[in-house]
Amino acid sequence: MRSFTRRELAVNTAQIAAAFPGFWRRPFAPRAQIRRYQLRRLQALVAHAYANVPLYAELYRGAHVSPRDLQTLEDLRHFPTVSKDDVLAAYPDGALTRGLDLRRCLVSKSSGSSGQVLEVVHQADRVSIQGLAMHRLLAQYAPYRPWHRFVYVYTSEYPARSLFGTYPMILVPTLTPISRLIDRLHTLRPQFLACYPSHLRELADAMGPAGCKRLGLHAISVSSEPSSQRERDQLSQRFGCGVYDEYSSEELTRIAAQCEQGTHHVFEDVVYLELLAPDSERVVGLGEPGEVVGTYLHNFAMPFIRYRQGDTARLEPSRCGCGRTFNQLSELRGRRLDAFVLPSGRVLTSGWLLDATYSFLLDVGAEIAAFRLIQRSAGHVEIVLVPGHGWRPDMAAAVQARFVELVGEPLRVEVRLVAEIARSPAGKHQPIISHLRGRSGTC
Template identity: 30%
Template sequence: MILHAVETFTHEQIRDLQLIRLQQTVQHVYKNVSFYQKKLFEHNLLPSDIHFLDDIKKLPFTTKKDLRDHYPFGMFALSPNEIVRLHASSGTSGKPTVVAYSKNDIDMWGGIVARAISMAGGKQGEVLHNAYGYGLFTGGLGLHYGSETLGMMTTPVSGGNTDRQIQLIQDFQPTVICGTPSYMLNIAEKMKEMGVDPKETSLKYGIFGAEPWSEEMRHTLEKTFDIKACDIYGLSEVIGPGVAMECHEAQDGLHVAEDHFYIEVIDPNTGEVLPEGEEGELVFTSLTKEAMPVIRYRTGDIASIKKERCICGRTSTKMSRVKGRVDDMLIVRGVNVYPSQIEHVLLKIEEVAPHYQIVIQKDKSLDSMEVFVEAKMEHYDKQMLEKKIERALHSSCYVQLKVSIVPPKTIPRSEGKAVRVIDKRQVTV
């Protein structure tokens, strides 16, 4: 195991470094981004008012709406001739969020992701199979550059063409595979159809993310492939994958790259910073990005943080695995439920496969929710199994949900992010 020096900094050392970089970043955006100039003016702040790291609480939040309101290039802090790459979100709920990178940003990002891959078990000279999508999505290229920076032989397969994926896994003998957890289930299912045992491949480690996934999903993937499955976290607005990463030794929280990002957890309703250990909305400030730094970016992701020395030797702050998103929370008869909580229950039930969808629709004046789950076997007692799952969901989530068992291989498979929730409610004016 090779640790980067900064990963073992003391709490005081990392805070000293973060303060210097925060002051530089605030000065940079104040000078070059009109949005932040206006925001600081509205808060009666100047860059010189940031004397201590805790002064970050004085700074305004940045939201996805702010990025969309300044589409496409209004948040950039460098001139066009200094920017070498653009990425963007899908824009499924409005205009996409566009992010920019300088050459230094790309190099820095590659180093961050190299550290992340190393945490997960990747080593120089071994083969990494990258099944994340390439293109405007940051996942594919983020892992690609990190893998090359680490010195791994990198296979840029991207998503889809599952038969080809399996052939290359057999031929190239990778030790590390990257992709969404739901697509890994798809690969495993296809392997079994082809007579290939997923346990018998060369794979040792998996780096999975881009969608919330439960501990039960981790256990399913590890048992299916006989690998260590580690969670990677990131989002394009901050930089992309690599913001935080689980180590394969502990698999107990994700180490934040604190030399590049400052993490906070806030109450999503009040914006107040929450103490260590309390669950809330993650907020990140980029400390080293040149082309498009963000100050106190509200991610919408729900998690908590803790500060402790890990068994792997790292001292960096850990964030818990993401429970869900603020806007993904489902309200069923006044009770808050995240899809990951439902997954947590379903994957404990042996008779069903790890494929499900939650459908919401209007039932007269009320919203109704139904959970569709695939049976694992061709023959089963449908009514008995549905009742069993309904009782388990009620016991764990404290809500009464209707469950419908569907035959094997009925629910659509994913080649990227899985569609877990389908909202069929009609908006009426």
């Protein structure tokens, strides 16, 4: 993703300043006020998508619904859901707003846990909501001041490194060796850290309890890989600060995060969440388990309306003592993916492996439509790729070399090109498969 221009950064910063007071109060607002806000945003988004985005225009006409049918939040259930396959099939012309100037947009790539690469487009001068959501995320954990440094271990850099010198944000790439990550943390002395649970476990093991506490962190956010509350509590003791879980995706951005009391509060002014009964379009009630379906309320460049996230959870009214009235998520379950175990005994977690595929896209520049990583044996990995439109023959060797470089120990790596990647018998994409049964675990 490219950086903001100075004008884009100024526009977003001004929008953040104007919206901040209301955004700060809204998690504590009466439920009726929250629901009115959601309905206004949904009505505007659905009307825009119906008039300007072919994917939704066709779906809604086929279902005989239109924006005027959205009079209450409950009416949204009559509008069709969309999947990643639907968006991929429509992209770009059918999934983007007509007449959109991509030169004025931010484009990121999402593969997530599906193995299908999707470009996600945002209008660059209209993403202030993401800055607001980031501030809320960290401020739920501990006081977050303009001079506090935030280090995030991630695949690529955010569009801004600070807001004109305030709230500095520093990237450390996810594939950075743990020894180098420790050095960077000692140098940067951040107050806040965001990383995968597997990174945090490695840090804790490498530094020991005394070394962890010497970092002086105020709070740590973990995401993208499963972690239990017990594990987060144990890590919290090691680092001497709270360790909190975040739930987000490239398509829907910040979905939910734990507060200081450990409750996962939905960011209901960022996304509108519904839960559906398995393999159906039926919306389940509060407290019932279901598939997470979300609408990102602020992306008019590439709308995601009733987007099937592929995870399961329970959505419940807030009972948290923190006073927030935003609904809470419980029993959140994402896709369970294999890990690879190398001959040395080292484990490559699913998060690490997915980041390696991001490196193919971002560092190598390979044009990939879909992928699958298969561990055939302890010393043999096969990378299965569906070439994208700009694929060149030399990209296969570059991908192979990059993976070997990232692993950093002897490994046989083969790249195989295919026209499409078969789904599982259940119809799911499986991007990471290990044939070392009983040794890989899930991550």
